[in-house]
Amino acid sequence: MPRQARKKSESGIYHLMVRGINRQDIFQEEEDYQRFLETISRMKNNNQFELYGYCLMTNHVHLLIREKEEEVSRSMQRIGTSYAWWYNAKYNRVGHVFQDRYKSECVEDDAYLLSVIRYIHQNPVMAKMTIKPEDYRWSSCRAYYGQNEYPTGLTNKEFILGLFADKETVAIKRFAEYMQEENQDACLDDEIKLRL
DSSP states (O other): OOOOOOOOOSSSEEEEEEEEEEGOOOOOOOOHHHHHHHHHOOOOEEEEEEEEEEOOOSSSSEEEEEOOOOOOHHHHHHHHHHHHHHHHHHHTTTTSSEEEEEHHHHHHHHHHHHHHHHHHHHHHHTTTTTGGGGGGBBBBBHHTTTTTOSSSOOOHHHHTTTTTTHHHHHHHHHHHHHSSOOOOOSSSSSHHHHOO
């Protein structure tokens, strides 16, 4: 049976999630996280997409991307292939690194865009890896709070901050308040389906 075509976003913005094969870790040490971010930066800088947010967990990745020069599916293929080739060489392994195709959902309005970025940044908090999202090293939250990120300039934060205020200092303050609000955000849930 052929794969079902993905829904095309009218805004060009997508929330994407890719998971390690068999839910296994895809990041073993600091160098792995850095390499994945460098790969994203390289693809982004080729004018392929804008990156509004990300969070690298041990066995999965969330990305918030606006499509530009090429379709998001092609960008994701490039990122996945590049990282998998490097990862397999480093750990002397063969085979797939990522499980199935990436999951995606269209982000068509500002309200949902803000819910998605909060959901992405709250991932490490929900997993009890940190208490505050801005303390987690491998997400774009720190960039939104005006802190340094690696690689420099990876996150295109101006668009989302601009939804809070024109002045950056005010926008960062309001963004931080929004991040701390109680919420029931449930974006691109990935619950395990049990088979009988």
